[in-house]
Amino acid sequence: MIAELGLAVLWMAAALAVLQLVAGVLALRPEGRQIAGLVRPVAVMQGVLVAAALAALITLFLTTDLSVKLVAENSHSMKPFIFKLAGTWGNHEGSMLLWVTIMAVAGGFVALIEKRLPENTLIATLAGQSFVSLGFYAFLLLSSNPFQRLPEPAPEGAGLNPLLQDIGLAFHPPTLYVGYVGLSIAFSFAVGALVTRDVGPAFARAMRPWVLGAWIFLTLGITAGSYWAYYTLGWGGWWFWDPVENASLMPWLAATALLHSCSVLASRNALKAWTVMLGVIAFSMSMVGTFLVRSGILTSVHAFAVDPERGSFILALLAIYIGGALTLFGLRASTVTEGARFSFVSREASLVFNNVMLCGILGIVLVGTLYPLLTEAMGVKVSVGPPYFNPVSAVFAIPMMLVMGVGPLLRWRQDSLDGKRAGRVTLPVGVCALLSAAVLLGVELMAPQIKLLPALGLAIAAGLAPASFLPLRGRNLRRTPLATWGMVFGHFGIAVALFGMASESAFSTERLAAMRPGDTQQVGPYTVKLEGIGPVAGPNWTALEATVSASYAGAAPAILHPQARTFSNPPGNRTESALKTRWNGQLYAVLGEEGEDSRWQMRFWWKPFVPMIWYGGALIAFGGLLALLGRVAADVRRLVATGKIAYRRSRKAQLGVGQ
Amino acid sequence: MNDRTPAKKPGLALWLPLILFAGFFALVIWGLVRPADREVASAFIGKPLPQFDLPPAIDERPGLATSVFKAGKPRLLNVFASWCVPCAVESPQLAQLAGQGVEIDGVAIRDRKEDVARFLAQNGNPFARIGKDDLSQVQLAIGSSGVPETFVVDGKGVIRYQHIGDIRPEDVPMILSKLEEAGK
Amino acid sequence: MSAIKAKHQRLVLLVIALIALIGAGLLAAWALKNQAAYFYVPSDLVAHPPEAGRAVRLGGMVEKGSISHAADGVTVNFVVGDGKARVPVRFTGITPDLFVEGSGVVAEGRMEGQTFVADNLLAKHDEKYVPREMKDMTAQQAKQVVAETK
Numbered sequence: 002m003i004a005e006l007g008l009a010v011l012w013m014a015a016a017l018a019v020l021q022l023v024a025g026v027l028a029l030r031p032e033g034r035q036i037a038g039l040v041r042p043v044a045v046m047q048g049v050l051v052a053a054a055l056a057a058l059i060t061l062f063l064t065t066d067l068s069v070k071l072v073a074e075n076s077h078s079m080k081p082f083i084f085k086l087a088g089t090w091g092n093h094e095g096s097m098l099l100w101v102t103i104m105a106v107a108g109g110f111v112a113l114i115e116k117r118l119p120e121n122t123l124i125a126t127l128a129g130q131s132f133v134s135l136g137f138y139a140f141l142l143l144s145s146n147p148f149q150r151l152p153e154p155a156p157e158g159a160g161l162n163p164l165l166q167d168i169g170l171a172f173h174p175p176t177l178y179v180g181y182v183g184l185s186i187a188f189s190f191a192v193g194a195l196v197t198r199d200v201g202p203a204f205a206r207a208m209r210p211w212v213l214g215a216w217i218f219l220t221l222g223i224t225a226g227s228y229w230a231y232y233t234l235g236w237g238g239w240w241f242w243d244p245v246e247n248a249s250l251m252p253w254l255a256a257t258a259l260l261h262s263c264s265v266l267a268s269r270n271a272l273k274a275w276t277v278m279l280g281v282i283a284f285s286m287s288m289v290g291t292f293l294v295r296s297g298i299l300t301s302v303h304a305f306a307v308d309p310e311r312g313s314f315i316l317a318l319l320a321i322y323i324g325g326a327l328t329l330f331g332l333r334a335s336t337v338t339e340g341a342r343f344s345f346v347s348r349e350a351s352l353v354f355n356n357v358m359l360c361g362i363l364g365i366v367l368v369g370t371l372y373p374l375l376t377e378a379m380g381v382k383v384s385v386g387p388p389y390f391n392p393v394s395a396v397f398a399i400p401m402m403l404v405m406g407v408g409p410l411l412r413w414r415q416d417s418l419d420g421k422r423a424g425r426v427t428l429p430v431g432v433c434a435l436l437s438a439a440v441l442l443g444v445e446l447m448a449p450q451i452k453l454l455p456a457l458g459l460a461i462a463a464g465l466a467p468a469s470f471l472p473l474r475g476r477n478l479r480r481t482p483l484a485t486w487g488m489v490f491g492h493f494g495i496a497v498a499l500f501g502m503a504s505e506s507a508f509s510t511e512r513l514a515a516m517r518p519g520d521t522q523q524v525g526p527y528t529v530k531l532e533g534i535g536p537v538a539g540p541n542w543t544a545l546e547a548t549v550s551a552s553y554a555g556a557a558p559a560i561l562h563p564q565a566r567t568f569s570n571p572p573g574n575r576t577e578s579a580l581k582t583r584w585n586g587q588l589y590a591v592l593g594e595e596g597e598d599s600r601w602q603m604r605f606w607w608k609p610f611v612p613m614i615w616y617g618g619a620l621i622a623f624g625g626l627l628a629l630l631g632r633v634a635a636d637v638r639r640l641v642a643t644g645k646i647a648y649r650r651s652r653k654a655q656l657g658v659g660q
Numbered sequence: 661m662n663d664r665t666p667a668k669k670p671g672l673a674l675w676l677p678l679i680l681f682a683g684f685f686a687l688v689i690w691g692l693v694r695p696a697d698r699e700v701a702s703a704f705i706g707k708p709l710p711q712f713d714l715p716p717a718i719d720e721r722p723g724l725a726t727s728v729f730k731a732g733k734p735r736l737l738n739v740f741a742s743w744c745v746p747c748a749v750e751s752p753q754l755a756q757l758a759g760q761g762v763e764i765d766g767v768a769i770r771d772r773k774e775d776v777a778r779f780l781a782q783n784g785n786p787f788a789r790i791g792k793d794d795l796s797q798v799q800l801a802i803g804s805s806g807v808p809e810t811f812v813v814d815g816k817g818v819i820r821y822q823h824i825g826d827i828r829p830e831d832v833p834m835i836l837s838k839l840e841e842a843g844k
Numbered sequence: 845m846s847a848i849k850a851k852h853q854r855l856v857l858l859v860i861a862l863i864a865l866i867g868a869g870l871l872a873a874w875a876l877k878n879q880a881a882y883f884y885v886p887s888d889l890v891a892h893p894p895e896a897g898r899a900v901r902l903g904g905m906v907e908k909g910s911i912s913h914a915a916d917g918v919t920v921n922f923v924v925g926d927g928k929a930r931v932p933v934r935f936t937g938i939t940p941d942l943f944v945e946g947s948g949v950v951a952e953g954r955m956e957g958q959t960f961v962a963d964n965l966l967a968k969h970d971e972k973y974v975p976r977e978m979k980d981m982t983a984q985q986a987k988q989v990v991a992e993t994k
Contacts, residue, residue: 151749153748155748156748156778156779156782274674278677281677282677285681289684292688296688296692298688298691298692312692313692316685316688316689316692319685320685323681324678324681324682324685327677327678327681328678330674330677330678331674331675331677331678334674335674371684371687374687374688374690374691375687377691378687378690378691
């Protein structure tokens with residue numbers, strides 16, 4: 002019953018999306034004015050209905066209704082609650098439903114609260130949003146119905162892939178999805194603004210919270226994904242420049258650029274066409290990413306269910322949306338009025354620089370990711386890895402981070418670096434630059450074995466960390482807007498993460514050995530001893546577990562338990578690494594195979610300050626959250642104020658009539 | 661991808677993103693349709709079955725050994741498990757094949773006797789013999805990576821075709837033709 | 845300020861962006877030419893060996909009976925073949941779960957003398973995982989591989 006209800010509601014939501022598109026398009030014509038009032042309520046209703054459909058699917062999963070095909074294939078009555086829940090979107094159909102739900106709910110939300118944009122632009126935006134949704138509805142309803150019943154209920158579910166029974170992986174994809182879908186809203190705003198040729202500060206202000214929200218989720222998703230790969234793959238690395246990882250990084254880069262150009266447009270009414278372009282690019286990158294991951298067109302180290310057919314479907318959507326939007330851009334962008342001017346030393350100029358550099362990195366990553374496909378078209382097989390991505394992206398990242406230290410201190414429109422402004426800008430930035438130079442010199446003198454990139458990373462992190470707090474200098478901290486705090490934390494987070502990355506590649510030590518119980522090894526400051534190996538059993542796996550005692554520089558030992566797990570249903574193997582985190586680094590232990598002579602392969606890494614990478618990522622996301630709260634609070638205040646004014650006016654009018 | 665609108669000549673620069681996108685599109689279209697063999701374990705086609713001798717999975721049917729497949733007539737080898745949903749879904753198709761005189765042998769993966777018996781009671785038993793493969797050893801040795809999978813084995817014990825996933829009703833004629841081919 | 849100046853600014857911005865884009869493109873092309881790791885099957889590797897020390901990938905079948913462990917317990921030696929040629933490989937580290945004789949493997953590493961020294965072996969998590977580069981090979985050369993590894 003619930004399944005049928007869910008399907009019915011989903012069809013109704015799809016029908017409303019059609020209505021929303023048609024009504025929106027008609028309302029933009031002069032003769033269709035009356036119909037304009039329809040668009041907002043329809044958008045809200047569509048959001049409510051599709052949320053109900055998702056709720057129905059979640060209920061089916063939580064009650065393990067085995068007569069539903071999707072549940073029987075992906076769940077199991079004995080699975081822990083949290084994985085039943087995550088099982089809802091841990092498969093293709095469910096994840097698509099989650100995607101349209103977030104999209105429609107976000108669209109409904111825009112319809113409900115957005116009052117700043119000219120009504121026409123908003124209607125065009127909502128029509129665009131429903132157009133994007135429709136593709137996904139078609140996908141869901143025509144080729145991957147999540148509510149399909151089995152002819153006969155299955156006796157038991159087929160479980161969930163053991164690789165998916167991981168709390169990180171259970172919540173990682175939905176986090177990225179929220180990010181992608183947030184960018185779809187930005188895309189709709191961009192399309193709406195292009196259609197009505199109304200690109201201005203109001204458009205940027207309306208779009209900004211959505212970009213910020215999407216960007217926060219993308220940041221969290223990438224950070225968590227990186228940590229997840231770090232501890233599950235058992236390779237000790239935290240970023241492999243794998244297509245799946247690049248697929249999540251590219252939208253982030255575009256969203257970061259969009260975020261910054263948005264603030265130029267909102268404050269200064271400049272960079273109009275550019276911001277619209279970035280809005281289109283950011284969403285294209287999410288779609289491209291989803292396509293690359295799902296189609297299996299590129300080889301990835303991360304196991305992923307791929308399906309070329311579904312890939313083609315996403316590609317078709319990609320062609321329609323992005324091709325259409327870019328065509329619209331080509332036709333309309335020249336009619337977008339010119340923006341305000343600025344000089345070369347100004348906040349705008351530094352943000353333009355940031356944008357160009359971010360797009361440069363984006364291009365580098367995209368080209369590197371697609372290059373294997375390109376060469377294969379010419380008959381040569383290659384793979385592209387860190388030796389390409391690291392130095393080439395650094396060529397753009399390093400200048401960007403240098404400018405990042407100065408940009409926030411500059412004034413809008415025009416600034417100078419000498420005279421009165423020297424004390425505010427040049428001097429403190431100079432001190433930070435000196436700090437960087439000192440660190441670089443120190444590293445080169447004391448540890449010349451450290452390669453250039455990590456050394457530069459350490460130096461820049463040392464300068465950027467204090468520089469990111471400079472915008473607070475001389476300000477009343479309690480009066481400083483939340484958005485400024487957000488920027489400070491975001492930039493500081495970049496410095497922290499950069500420090501972690503540079504430190505990891507500069508100072509990591511590794512020990513690989515075959516050990517008998519009782520053997521000890523030295524890795525960095527740690528002395529590790531293999532105490533023993535024994536079998537352990539979990540709910541749906543058995544494992545060999547090593548007991549390792551690790552003593553930091555002679556201190557009392559900590560116990561680690563790296564495991565090699567074997568899952569039974571469905572069968573599979575996985576290495577569970579064990580971590581010991583200290584304030585100054587992490588010990589990473591992996592258990593390998595038993596050799597022929599009863600020795601066990603053990604692998605250890607000491608990675609100084611490696612957690613800083615993820616703390617930095619979390620700080621960046623926190624900065625985004627602060628900025629979002631600041632923006633939203635300001636919007637709410639404005640909304641309340643205009644409401645009050647309107648109320649007073651109406652009261653006055655009433656009283657006037659009464660007298 | 662990077663562009664700014666020039667004031668006077670908006671022409672080409674504005675279309676640059678679309679041109680780049682078209683290039684990307686052409687590339688991935690080629691990538692999707694390229695004649696790559698996407699089947700996972702085609703390496704095992706044309707390869708003789710490895711030596712194995714599995715104990716019976718249920719009391720009513722004998723176990724399964726390689727020698728059975730060398731008797732001169734092509735047979736189907738079906739890898740299944742009682743805990744696998746698609747295996748139940750394909751059982752009508754197996755029954756149909758058995759009804760047309762195809763000899764089918766089963767390998768039950770990581771299963772218990774009583775579960776297999778219940779599964780067969782529910783879904784019908786098309787199998788002549790069923791071997792019990794508790795460690796997935798035979799499964800891995802013949803290049804099967806999941807359940808269900810079905811192999812067409814010719815009369816000399818050589819794998820002629822591997823079907824990954826459940827046999828849909830529309831697959832039945834194809835399986836029959838593969839069997840016929842293997843019999844030649 | 846005059847309108848000419850605004851146009852001028854747009855033009856300058858456009859030129860900067862285009863230069864950055866072209867620069868990025870050229871840099872990427874140059875770096876990819878030098879840094880991309882080419883994929884070899886053993887017969888290619890023997891026929892046209894890459895320059896020593898250049899990072900490449902080698903894909904093929906692990907020959908039956910060729911895996912041997914060195915005395916240190918963490919180094920493994922084996923032979924990768926494609927039915928036409930054979931290349932000895934040395935790998936130090938923990939081998940992936942699905943690394944077994946007779947199965948496909950992709951080794952990332954470089955030639956040192958006559959031996960391929962691998963930094964990394966891919967024979968990944970998923971039992972269904974076959975490196976895409978290998979699928980072509982198995983299609984074209986399945987028969988030889990079978991004859992060889994039987």
